[in-house]
């Protein structure tokens with residue numbers, strides 16, 4: 001016989017275990033948030049009571065007990081038996097968004113009506129004993145919820161010893177006792193509730209010195225006011241207090257702090273400047289409080305990527321949390337807030353940069369004077385520690401770009417100097433875009449009096465490309481020809497004199513995709529330099545592609561290959577170098593000439609900062625043995641023969 005399952009208008013049944021599992025695994029970051037949810041309910045209840053009675057006490061007390069119990073008592077609004085039935089027995093029911101009850105969401109931390117369930121992550125039973133502080137004729141009530149979805153509700157006698165407000169009691173599930181231990185509760189209450197505007201304290205055991213009954217004390221975990229809004233005797237005291245707060249909370253001593261304020265989002269706070277450089281892309285980890293309850297310590301997206309040199313601590317009363325209460329909800333308001341915060345950090349950054357370039361005496365801009373108010377050594381330290389962040393910002397911001405060009409040192413062939421200085425000295429800013437290119441040309445360029453900027457480091461080539469578009473700047477990437485041009489040609493008679501040797505030497509490097517030319521240049525100690533020809537490199541690429549294509553495409557592409565099979569690199573041999581001159585005096589067929597050219601080539605590759613390929617290392621070895629052999633067998637170069645007697 002089959003049962004009739006037809007139904008209409010029935011209510012959903014909820015399997016609480018499934019819901020709790022869902023919360024624990026997918027919504028909350030872990031059981032630890034149960035403390036936050038209990039604190040939040042206590043604070044919200046106090047807020048609700050204070051809407052009726054502004055002078056009502058504002059206390060939350062947490063008492064971890066023996067055997068894994070925890071009692072959380074608040075002096076909040078409490079519940080009548082009817083409210084307890086309605087609010088606690090329905091998952092998703094919340095008094096905090098119920099306008100019928102005359103309450104709006106703005107005042108409260110909670111909104112979803114699921115927070116209390118988080119206690120089931122650590123306990124199988126939640127007991128809540130409550131007495132309404134507003135409907136004082138109502139009796140107190142005791143509600144007990146079980147993780148399997150049942151609950152008991154008992155109306156207590158009117159004269160029962162239950163003060164106005166609520167007490168939640170938990171008994172830890174086996175395996176979850178540590179979550180309710182005094183140490184853990186203190187740590188969690190401090191983490192989530194340190195900035196709460198109510199008096200939050202945890203009962204902690206005192207060390208037993210008398211041998212009597214164990215003594216306890218209340219340890220206050222909340223601060224009376226936000227550290228950045230508190231009143232201090234003077235600016236120096238405020239800076240010191242904020243630095244101490246940063247040390248306690250974020251674990252570092254800041255180089256400086258930047259005050260933040262976005263009234264639209266009810267946001268105030270501070271950005272602390274990190275004392276050491278962080279790699280770009282390290283992510284920004286900001287500490288965000290929502291109505292003074294910790295939302296998260298790793299909230300992303302509060303500031304743009306370039307601001308990776310600061311860590312913020314902010315409190316907002318208007319931005320909304322995601323349901324996990326661990327990130328901010330991405331709405332229009334958050335976007336506007338991010339923009340406003342970025343503008344404030346940027347204004348400060350510009351001020352710091354300007355201050356470090358000029359000293360800024362008498363500036364009337366408050367940001368500028370604030371930054372300039374820092375000791376010059378501090379401004380310089382900030383700029384040198386966080387130059388990468390500044391370079392990154394300069395790639396998208398012209399004002400910062402101009403300042404960076406004036407203030408930040410770049411590596412050049414004249415030593416570290418600013419781009420503005422290079423412009424003032426030589427007009428055009430010539431730069432390489434790879435560190436290897438710079439290493440390759442630096443010694444020669446330096447000796448020729450050419451100024452070349454190394455823009456091979458992160459952000460620098462983007463930065464120079466942007467600078468090239470700024471009025472008044474002439475910026476160009478260095479080409480091989482620029483260097484080749486300044487390398488002096490050799491007199492025609494000398495060229496003729498060593499023609500055979502140069503041709504023999506060219507034949508040595510040709511299989512290594514390298515041409516060879518003879519020039520005379522300073523410094524004379526450098527026997528040869530390797531020049532990379534970008535056009536040549538491109539030609540090489542095309543040639544490789546042509547070789548790999550079928551006939552039709554190969555034919556089309558071959559049209560792009562210009563002229564002869566030009567090598568991509570040029571070994572420029574220095575006729576001013578004594579070793580080179582001796583080498584060029586050798587017989588073109590002498591194996592020493594071949595070995596000498598090979599070793600010159602390898603030295604030039606290394607000087608250019610290029611890695612040595614296996615083939616080149618092999619050549620070096622061969623060259624060494626030829627040179628050694630030649631050296632050892634030279635007449636008069638043999639080791640003294642010990643058997644021979646002195647004559």
Ligand SMILES: Nc1ncnc2c1ncn2[C@@H]1O[C@H](COP(=O)(O)OP(=O)(O)OP(=O)(O)O)[C@@H](O)[C@H]1O
Nearest residue numbers: 041045087094095096110111112113114115116166
């Ligand atoms: N300590 C308390 N004092 C008075 N009322 C309470 C207390 N704790 C819970 N409540 C009532 O129970 C309701 C449900 O609480 P719960 O923590 O599950 O959700 P919430 O706080 O409303 O929202 P959220 O899920 O965002 O935390 C609350 O809206 C509130 O009315």
